[in-house]
Amino acid sequence: MLFFASFSSLSAHAQTAGGRQLAETVVTGSRAEAAVDQLAADVTVIDTKKIERAVGSSLPELLQREAGLQMSSNGGLGKETSVFTRGTESRHTILLVDGVRYGSATSGGPSWSNIPLASIERIEVIKGPASSLYGSDAVGGVVQIFTKKGGGDKPFNPYASVTLGSDHFAQAAAGLSGSQQGWNYSLNAQRTTEHGFSSTNPKVPYGNFNPDRDPFRQSSLNASLGYEINPNWRVDGSVLYSEGVNHFDDGPGVDTRSALRSQVSTASVTGRILRDWKSKFTISHSRDESNAIASAQSYNLPGLFATTQRQYQWQNDIATPVGLVVAGLERLEQEVKSSTKYSVTERTVNSGFVGLTGEKAGHSWQANLRRDDNSQFGSKNTWGVGYGLQLSSQWRMHASHGTSFVAPTFNQLYWPDYGSPDLKPEQGRNTDVGVTWSEGDHSVKLVRFDNRIRGYIANTTKPENIPRSRIKGWTLGYSGQFMGWTLRADYDQLDPRNSLTGTLLPRRARHVTRLSVDKDWGGWTFGASAQSVGKRYDDVKNTPEKLLGQYTTVDLYASYRLDKDWTLSARVSNLTDKDYTTAYGYNTRGRAGYLTLQWQPR
Numbered sequence: 001m002l003f004f005a006s007f008s009s010l011s012a013h014a015q016t017a018g019g020r021q022l023a024e025t026v027v028t029g030s031r032a033e034a035a036v037d038q039l040a041a042d043v044t045v046i047d048t049k050k051i052e053r054a055v056g057s058s059l060p061e062l063l064q065r066e067a068g069l070q071m072s073s074n075g076g077l078g079k080e081t082s083v084f085t086r087g088t089e090s091r092h093t094i095l096l097v098d099g100v101r102y103g104s105a106t107s108g109g110p111s112w113s114n115i116p117l118a119s120i121e122r123i124e125v126i127k128g129p130a131s132s133l134y135g136s137d138a139v140g141g142v143v144q145i146f147t148k149k150g151g152g153d154k155p156f157n158p159y160a161s162v163t164l165g166s167d168h169f170a171q172a173a174a175g176l177s178g179s180q181q182g183w184n185y186s187l188n189a190q191r192t193t194e195h196g197f198s199s200t201n202p203k204v205p206y207g208n209f210n211p212d213r214d215p216f217r218q219s220s221l222n223a224s225l226g227y228e229i230n231p232n233w234r235v236d237g238s239v240l241y242s243e244g245v246n247h248f249d250d251g252p253g254v255d256t257r258s259a260l261r262s263q264v265s266t267a268s269v270t271g272r273i274l275r276d277w278k279s280k281f282t283i284s285h286s287r288d289e290s291n292a293i294a295s296a297q298s299y300n301l302p303g304l305f306a307t308t309q310r311q312y313q314w315q316n317d318i319a320t321p322v323g324l325v326v327a328g329l330e331r332l333e334q335e336v337k338s339s340t341k342y343s344v345t346e347r348t349v350n351s352g353f354v355g356l357t358g359e360k361a362g363h364s365w366q367a368n369l370r371r372d373d374n375s376q377f378g379s380k381n382t383w384g385v386g387y388g389l390q391l392s393s394q395w396r397m398h399a400s401h402g403t404s405f406v407a408p409t410f411n412q413l414y415w416p417d418y419g420s421p422d423l424k425p426e427q428g429r430n431t432d433v434g435v436t437w438s439e440g441d442h443s444v445k446l447v448r449f450d451n452r453i454r455g456y457i458a459n460t461t462k463p464e465n466i467p468r469s470r471i472k473g474w475t476l477g478y479s480g481q482f483m484g485w486t487l488r489a490d491y492d493q494l495d496p497r498n499s500l501t502g503t504l505l506p507r508r509a510r511h512v513t514r515l516s517v518d519k520d521w522g523g524w525t526f527g528a529s530a531q532s533v534g535k536r537y538d539d540v541k542n543t544p545e546k547l548l549g550q551y552t553t554v555d556l557y558a559s560y561r562l563d564k565d566w567t568l569s570a571r572v573s574n575l576t577d578k579d580y581t582t583a584y585g586y587n588t589r590g591r592a593g594y595l596t597l598q599w600q601p602r
Contacts, residue, residue, distance in 0.1 A: 028096075028124040028144045030357045030366065031133055032317045032326050038359045040366035040386025040400045041130065042068070042432070042447065046123040053527065053557050055571060056165050056594040059120075060112045063143065065514065065531065067475050067490040068127040072507040072582040075199025076167075076589055077192075078216035078246035078260070081112045086127055086449060087471040087496035087508050088140030092406055094130070096144040097264040098238055100284040105307040105334045108137070108409035111288045114242055114262040115145060118173040118190035119222045122146040128449065129404035129430045131382040132368035135330075135351055139404040139428040139453060147240055149224045150177035150184035158601065165594035168195035182228040192244075193217040197587060200249040204585025210249040210256070218244030218260075233271035240264045245293070254294055258303065261289040276319040284311045306337040323358020323365070342414040343421075348375045362390035368402075376413075377425055380405050386432075396436045404428035412463040420463050428453045442480035449473060458498070458540065469505070471496040488516045503542045507583065509534040509550075518557070525569075527557040538584035551580035567598045 025033050029041035036043050044066050054062045060071040060081045073081045082090035095102050095110030103110035123145055130138040160174040175188030199214045220242035228234045242262040250256050266284040273279050285308070292303025315328035330351040336342060355368035366386045373379045384402025391397060408423040434447040449472065456469040473494035480487050492512040496505040504510070511534035518527035531553055538546040554576055559569035570593070577591040 026124050028126055028142060029133075030324075030326060030355060030368075031315065031328075031353075032324055032357070034324070034357050035359075037388060037396065038357055038364045038366065040368070040384055040402070041133075042127040044068075044125040044127065046125070048121055051117055051120055051123070052598075053569075053571065054117060055163050055171065055569075055596055056169055056573065056592065057117065058113055059115050059117060059145075062117065063123075063125070065516075065529065066125060067477055067514065068492060069125070070508060070512065070533070073588070074583050074586045075214055075248060076196045076216065076587075077194055078113050078218065078244065079199055079214070079248055079586075082109065082507070083112055083143075084508055085125075085140035085143075086451065087473065087494045087505065088451070088453075089505075091409065092137065092140035094134055094137045094142045096134075096142060097240060097286070098147055098266055099144070099282065099313075100264050100266050100286050101309050101311060101332065102262070102264055102286045102288065103307070104288050104290075104305065105309070105336055106305050106338065106410045108406075108411070110143070111260075111262060111290075113246075114244075114260055114288065115240075116190055116192065116218060116220045116242060118171065118192070119147050119188060119220055119240060119242075120145050121148045128400075128432060129384070129402055129428055129451065131404035131428075132370045132384040132402055133353070133355070135332075135349065135370060135372045135382075136374070136380075136405055136407045136425070139406050139426065139451070147222045147224070147238065148175065148177065148186055148188050149238070150186040150226070151179055152177075154178055155180040159599065161596055161598040163594055163596040166592035167197060167589070168193070169592075169594065170194070184224075184226045186222075186224045188223070189219075189221045191217075191219050196247065197589065198249070199586055201585060201587055204249070206250075207252075208250045208585075210252050210254075212249075212255065214247040214249060216244065216246055218242060233269070235267075235269050237267040238265065250295055256295050257293050259289075259291045259293055261287070261291075263287045278317045280313075280315050280317075282311075282313040282315075284313075285309070286311075304337065304339045308335045308337070309333070320356075323356050325354065325356055327354040328352070336410050341416060342410055344376070344410070344414055349373065364388040366400075374407055377407060380425060394437055394439050396438075398432070398434045398436070400432045402430055404430065406457075408457060408463070412457060412459070418462060423457060423463060424455050424465050426453055426455045426457055426465075443478070445475075445477045447475045447477075456498070460540065466498065466500050468499045469497060470499050471505070484521070485517055485519045488514075490514050498540070503540060504537055506539055507536050507548070509536045523561040525557075525559045528555065529557075530554045546584045548581055548584065551578055552576075553578055553580075564602045565599055567600070569596045569598070570594065571596075 026043050029039035029043045060083050063069045064071040068086050070084045085093045091108030126142040130142045155178040157178050158176040163171040171192045173190035177186035194216050196213050196215045198211050200209045202209050222240040224238035226236040244260050247257040264286045268282040270280040287308050289306040310333040312331045318325040332349040335346045350373045353370040357366045368384045371381050382403045386400030388398045406426040413419045430451040432449045436445045451471045453469045455465040457463050458466050475492050477490035494510050496508045513532045516529035535550050536548045553574045556572045561567050573592045
């Protein structure tokens with residue numbers, strides 16, 4: 001667990017008369033609305049403006065611009081991608097869509113590339129263990145996506161946008177939302193196509209090289225509807241559906257591709273039982289599906305992998321003299337369908353949780369406790385505690401400690417001739433300390449973390465629990481304003497190791513630096529950003545031949561408001577056309593440009 005907000009969210013804070021910044025309100029860090037500086041969680045917020053400026057990017061590419069997050073990708077849009085939160089595995093981060101778990105129970109990792117940015121309104125990221133809030137898999141953190149919803153004070157708010165870009169990229173998006181007489185609604189649709197580039201180069205393992213282009217196309221629809229029955233009770237529902245075709249390389253001579261489908265739906269009732277007691281009951285459903293259509297390798301056909309997750313939640317928020325108590329019950333049902341014959345295809349998890357978050361006279365505190373009863377592994381308890389102290393109007397210190405765990409995936413347990421049914425869950429224990437200085441428009445934050453994982457599952461010839469791994473490091477961040485320019489900078493130092501062998505965990509850089517600057521000037525907005533990523537090894541043995549080189553990329557952005565309803569914007573990524581890779585044998589995009597025309601009546 002962590003007890004501070006990342007520097008990225010500092011710039012979104014408001015100022016008090018005394019110069020102290022007022023923290024932004026988030027929900028992911030405690031499961032209820034709370035200011036980020038009350039929380040035992042390092043929460044980064046990615047707002048609508050950042051999302052719109054990332055047109056042409058994938059969700060992982062957007063996330064890696066935030067402190068503490070790295071990614072690797074097997075090519076361009078839609079390709080297999082991993083996101084590493086503070087150096088942990090991609091399967092160590094939970095992906096939530098409007099509070100609903102989404103991802104693959106076979107691979108264990110979220111399906112990052114299946115969520116289109118055009119459907120997202122806001123993202124909250126917890127960096128650090130959060131199993132005491134959300135259960136298994138949150139050893140590294142949680143990413144929660146909030147899809148576009150209706151609201152405001154107008155009954156009809158339409159928008160539309162068209163983007164054209166490099167590699168024949170084309171995207172069209174449109175939607176409408178509004179609220180009237182207790183009702184709120186939204187409806188959004190998007191279509192994205194790209195001819196792409198070759199995902200692989202001759203270095204790729206297993207003879208998978210194919211010099212052809214690897215296109216991607218995707219269509220999505222998301223909708224929401226809510227009604228306020230009276231001032232104390234309301235009902236809400238939402239759905240996100242996405243489908244597409246992803247072309248990739250697994251050998252010469254065949255246009256290899258898979259059909260992708262994603263669906264997340266939820267329905268909830270929220271009400272105030274007493275003045276200080278709010279209750280919410282939610283039913284949700286998600287499905288992640290990938291099906292190979294054509295392949296050069298026999299092991300990819302047939303290639304159906306589908307995960308269905310059904311979740312039932314009852315959460316209660318109770319205000320007390322010592323803070324907000326959040327308590328509830330959950331049931332998660334996971335089911336796997338595949339052309340591969342797993343000996344076990346379903347499991348259930350019954351959970352109970354309770355937490356307390358409070359603040360008074362410069363002191364803030366958070367404590368969480370959770371118990372998960374897994375039908376495969378039995379029960380597991382996790383907990384987390386944190387404390388913060390406002391030392392002066394400029395200085396604040398934070399500290400936290402907590403536990404986490406990850407249940408093995410269906411592939412690790414039951415894949416024919418590979419799985420190990422005797423695997424045990426991984427167990428983490430993390431300590432964080434941090435200090436923040438804020439004065440006027442300027443903030444500096446230093447964070448130190450140490451995450452020790454017992455029973456770490458290493459995927460070699462067969463998955464096995466190794467005694468331990470240790471991931472430690474620190475982040476230094478700055479946010480400020482000079483003469484109308486907004487400046488942000490951060491530096492990550494990471495030491496992610498297999499404690500048994502002393503080798504570094506693959507595809508994680510030990511050093512990452514990020515810089516960005518932007519300015520509003522009349523109807524214009526200008527922005528530039530740079531990211532420098534250090535060397536990484538591609539394999540668990542740290543083979544010198546598979547050392548991935550250091551690289552630096554630069555992006556530019558500009559927009560101009562043509563009138564009150566129309567905006568024209570342009571973005572250039574990888575301005576210097578840097579040739580680099582995030583996975584051995586796989587290519588990344590060179591210099592690319594995008595032009596967007598957006599209509600949104602004011």
